[in-house]
Amino acid sequence: MTVRRLADNQDINFKFDNQDLKFLNSLLENYPEDKKQSAVVPSLFYAQRKAGGWLPEKAILAVSDFLDMPKIRVLEIATFYSMFNLQPSGDHFVQVCGTTPCWLRGAENIKKACKDYIGQEREVSKDGICWIEVECLGACVNAPMIQINDDYYEDLDYERTVKILKDIKNKKNIIKGSQIGRKSSEPLERD
Amino acid sequence: MRIMVNIKIDDKDYEVEDGLAIIQACEIAGVEVPRFCYHEKLSIAGNCRMCLVDVEDSRGLSPKPIASCAMQVSEGLKIYTKSERVKNAQEGALEFLLMNHPLDCPICDQGGECDLQDQSMAFGYGSSRFEGDKRAVESKDMGPFIKTEMTRCIHCTRCVRFSSEISGNDEIGSIGRGHDMEITTYLNQAVESELSGNVIDLCPVGALTSKPYAFSARPWELNKTETIDIMDAMGSNIRIDSKGLRVMRVLPRLNEDINEEWITDKTRFFWDGLNNQRIDKPYKRVDGILKPTSWKSALELAKEKISNSKSEKISALSGDLVDIETVYALKKLMKNIGSDNFDCRQDGSRISGPPERWLFNSTFNGIEDSDGCLIIGSDIRKEAPLLNSRLLRKSRDDEYKIGVIGFNNDITFDFDFLGENPSIVEDILIGNNNFCDDLSSMNKPLMILGQGALIGEDAENFQNICIDLAYKFNFINNDWNGFNVLHSAASRAGAMSIGFLPSDKGMITDEILSNYNNKKLDLLYLLGADELNLEKNDDCFVIYQGHHGDIGAQIADLVFPAAAFCEQNGLYMNTEGRVQESIRSTFPLGEAKENWEIIYLLAKEMSFDIGFSNLNELRNQLIEEFPIINPYREFEPLPSPKKDEFNKLNGHQFKRIIDSYWQTNSIARASSNLSIRNNYIKEENNR
Numbered sequence: 083m084t085v086r087r088l089a090d091n092q093d094i095n096f097k098f099d100n101q102d103l104k105f106l107n108s109l110l111e112n113y114p115e116d117k118k119q120s121a122v123v124p125s126l127f128y129a130q131r132k133a134g135g136w137l138p139e140k141a142i143l144a145v146s147d148f149l150d151m152p153k154i155r156v157l158e159i160a161t162f163y164s165m166f167n168l169q170p171s172g173d174h175f176v177q178v179c180g181t182t183p184c185w186l187r188g189a190e191n192i193k194k195a196c197k198d199y200i201g202q203e204r205e206v207s208k209d210g211i212c213w214i215e216v217e218c219l220g221a222c223v224n225a226p227m228i229q230i231n232d233d234y235y236e237d238l239d240y241e242r243t244v245k246i247l248k249d250i251k252n253k254k255n256i257i258k259g260s261q262i263g264r265k266s267s268e269p270l271e272r273d
Numbered sequence: 274m275r276i277m278v279n280i281k282i283d284d285k286d287y288e289v290e291d292g293l294a295i296i297q298a299c300e301i302a303g304v305e306v307p308r309f310c311y312h313e314k315l316s317i318a319g320n321c322r323m324c325l326v327d328v329e330d331s332r333g334l335s336p337k338p339i340a341s342c343a344m345q346v347s348e349g350l351k352i353y354t355k356s357e358r359v360k361n362a363q364e365g366a367l368e369f370l371l372m373n374h375p376l377d378c379p380i381c382d383q384g385g386e387c388d389l390q391d392q393s394m395a396f397g398y399g400s401s402r403f404e405g406d407k408r409a410v411e412s413k414d415m416g417p418f419i420k421t422e423m424t425r426c427i428h429c430t431r432c433v434r435f436s437s438e439i440s441g442n443d444e445i446g447s448i449g450r451g452h453d454m455e456i457t458t459y460l461n462q463a464v465e466s467e468l469s470g471n472v473i474d475l476c477p478v479g480a481l482t483s484k485p486y487a488f489s490a491r492p493w494e495l496n497k498t499e500t501i502d503i504m505d506a507m508g509s510n511i512r513i514d515s516k517g518l519r520v521m522r523v524l525p526r527l528n529e530d531i532n533e534e535w536i537t538d539k540t541r542f543f544w545d546g547l548n549n550q551r552i553d554k555p556y557k558r559v560d561g562i563l564k565p566t567s568w569k570s571a572l573e574l575a576k577e578k579i580s581n582s583k584s585e586k587i588s589a590l591s592g593d594l595v596d597i598e599t600v601y602a603l604k605k606l607m608k609n610i611g612s613d614n615f616d617c618r619q620d621g622s623r624i625s626g627p628p629e630r631w632l633f634n635s636t637f638n639g640i641e642d643s644d645g646c647l648i649i650g651s652d653i654r655k656e657a658p659l660l661n662s663r664l665l666r667k668s669r670d671d672e673y674k675i676g677v678i679g680f681n682n683d684i685t686f687d688f689d690f691l692g693e694n695p696s697i698v699e700d701i702l703i704g705n706n707n708f709c710d711d712l713s714s715m716n717k718p719l720m721i722l723g724q725g726a727l728i729g730e731d732a733e734n735f736q737n738i739c740i741d742l743a744y745k746f747n748f749i750n751n752d753w754n755g756f757n758v759l760h761s762a763a764s765r766a767g768a769m770s771i772g773f774l775p776s777d778k779g780m781i782t783d784e785i786l787s788n789y790n791n792k793k794l795d796l797l798y799l800l801g802a803d804e805l806n807l808e809k810n811d812d813c814f815v816i817y818q819g820h821h822g823d824i825g826a827q828i829a830d831l832v833f834p835a836a837a838f839c840e841q842n843g844l845y846m847n848t849e850g851r852v853q854e855s856i857r858s859t860f861p862l863g864e865a866k867e868n869w870e871i872i873y874l875l876a877k878e879m880s881f882d883i884g885f886s887n888l889n890e891l892r893n894q895l896i897e898e899f900p901i902i903n904p905y906r907e908f909e910p911l912p913s914p915k916k917d918e919f920n921k922l923n924g925h926q927f928k929r930i931i932d933s934y935w936q937t938n939s940i941a942r943a944s945s946n947l948s949i950r951n952n953y954i955k956e957e958n959n960r
């Protein structure tokens with residue numbers, strides 16, 4: 083972990099439109115009327131999705147406006163959770179699980195594949211791909227695994243990871259989930 | 274009804290109130306428990322882990338030491354603060370805190386008054402076992418008052434809690450987490466609160482220190498004078514630290530009845546104004562230019578001018594920073610001259626009558642008992658920021674309704690804005706307002722009437738309407754007096770109470786000023802009166818007595834150099850009617866004399882028998898004539914103001930009495946600290 087700061091380049095337009103506000107208002111229904119600020123995490127997450135996978139300052143201000151919260155309190159939340167990206171994360175945001183089960187099953191190789199094929203961690207490549215190592219993503223049974231945008235890719239090794247990344251570059255269709263063809267997490271046949 | 278419980282602290286029996294935190298019980302018992310994050314006036318965070326103690330109840334000794342700030346006492350609890358395990362735990366906590374704390378005490382401004390330094394000596398391990406790299410944190414920009422050195426921060430979060438609970442602006446927060454946690458404002462913005470300087474006192478280490486005071490003195494070389502503040506009319510208790518002839522800094526003193534333990538930034542940082550723009554010798558106007566002269570010739574000139582003027586064409590105005598004794602002396606002088614044209618209400622307010630009509634009757638502590646509030650014509654955040662903070666605390670209660678008539682400003686908490694027209698008070702009186710329902714449900718509401726509501730022809734009538742309103746709802750009843758007038762000038766209540774007001778045949782401020790402008794005045798004596806919008810006028814001889822070359826001195830023909838409030842002893846009455854003494858901390862500058870002495874010398878020059886020759890005689894005489902001024906009398910609540918007849922309002926308007934919070938008096942205007950702050954906000958607003 084390093085100190086998390088807002089991105090230097092904030093050159094992006096961000097504003098909640100009517101459709102956004104409709105969704106955000108529906109979030110508020112989950113909480114008591116005078117506890118609007120409880121919706122800060124889902125609101126920020128929605129804003130991150132809208133801004134293209136990261137939180138520009140304007141998004142933080144928009145959320146603080148929407149929830150009537152002091153802006154420093156929203157900034158606190160945005161910097162606290164590592165799932166909020168404060169830097170642009172490209173079109174294809176690759177999260178490599180590096181926690182113990184995946185690490186035991188070879189997450190280091192996956193990281194090497196990412197380094198070889200994308201570049202340095204947290205840097206967006208020309209093709210719009212960016213990777214970071216994250217804590218457990220909860221798919222330990224199919225370790226090692228990565229998450230690209232919203233989808234999981236499981237049962238990986240160096241070659242399979244490279245193939246996925248190549249396919250992304252070439253805009254080919256990729257099978258989601260297990261890359262060795264097993265259904266959910268059925269037992270592996272050992273040879 | 275307080276429930277008491279019996280506890281044991283270090284094997285001694287104590288009886289304390291139920292519900293206290295263990296650390297508070299220890300405090301009462303006189304047992305010292307080290308702490309960093311715990312603070313009596315702030316919520317409990319429990320994150321420094323310094324106040325660990327052992328606790329034993331019926332189930333036996335606690336498995337781990339317990340943070341004493343976060344646990345309450347209960348019947349039969351045994352507390353051990355000095356056991357081996359506690360000592361170990363505290364040493365451990367401190368070692369962890371010091372792990373990332375730089376060893377830069379020799380260049381740190383907190384040195385000598387640092388909680389971390391003191392507690393490391395008393396409770397620390399003695400040496401460090403840490404061999405890794407220390408964490409470094411970028412220092413933040415928090416504006417012109419707060420200097421930050423964030424590597425020193427131990428994350429007690431006192432400043433964060435202060436900013437949300439006391440100042441109410443929610444400006445300081447902690448970003449990141451764990452090892453990377455940092456205390457900061459939102460993207461390095463300047464703190465905007467008027468109370469921000471208090472985080473400097475709150476910070477237990479040298480992370481937040483005073484920027485203007487940086488590297489100028491060590492606490493042990495300062496002379497400490499316990500005195501009071503006159504930047505606003507609350508009479509906050511302060512300590513002035515001086516070195517040689519200079520005031521180096523101002524700190525708050527604890528007074529639960531007035532300022533608790535906070536002061537405003539204006540009070541904390543005005544001190545450099547005492548060194549700028551000072552009048553250190555008498556001046557008289559020769560060929561249109563003020564030239565230095567001697568006391569002898571200045572007094573002779575004053576005598577000549579006074580004797581040559583008709584007494585009904587002589588008038589005097591007193592300013593906002595003058596002590597009661599001087600005003601009293603000037604009143605006697607004016608009586609001797611035979612003039613009735615003197616007024617202490619230089620902003621043109623029309624308050625008059627017995628003290629209960631123009632004092633803060635509920636007292637500041639009464640705010641805690643109140644259950645609602647109606648603010649009329651007062652920009653309360655600028656006029657009394659600490660009062661605003663007390664209301665903020667009450668406003669946390671959802672049931673506590675606050676209505677505002679007059680100015681719709683950001684006062685850090687929510688309120689119902691009823692409108693900006695004074696006639697709304699009439700509407701409420703006849704029950705024609707939504708807020709009436711709220712008001713009638715309150716048993717102990719407060720009414721806070723600002724000076725801005727009491728300026729103009731119709732002011733007295735308006736005040737009578739407000740008093741009637743106070744009787745109609747529960748503002749005033751048999752056991753509650755919530756009719757409050759808020760002053761913003763420190764000397765106003767005192768000058769009012771000794772009647773520095775014209776009689777029926779005399780002129781009030783507005784008449785004096787219009788006569789001055791119409792050249793119908795021969796002589797005008799300005800006793801520290803600077804907040805007047807006057808042009809130089811050759812037909813009227815103006816004598817200015819004061820300490821700063823400000824607006825008053827610019828139009829004067831004769832200037833008497835006087836001591837500032839911290840260079841002489843003097844009495845002040847705050848807006849509650851509490852009389853306190855301001856004590857001398859440094860000496861008057863150059864040839865300047867104490868204020869009362871100048872009046873005395875002038876009276877002697879004119880051969881008047883003014884009845885005193887030193888401050889003690891003057892004060893004794895004053896207290897004999899006006900027992901309310903006795904600073905040693907028990908402070909008692911006043912009776913309720915009497916109802917009076919009133920008419921329908923005729924074009925009454927509220928007036929904003931404070932344009933710029935940072936520049937309300939001559940000392941503040943001369944202070945570069947406060948000017949920088951004033952401009953800072955403007956720049957922020959333009960951005």
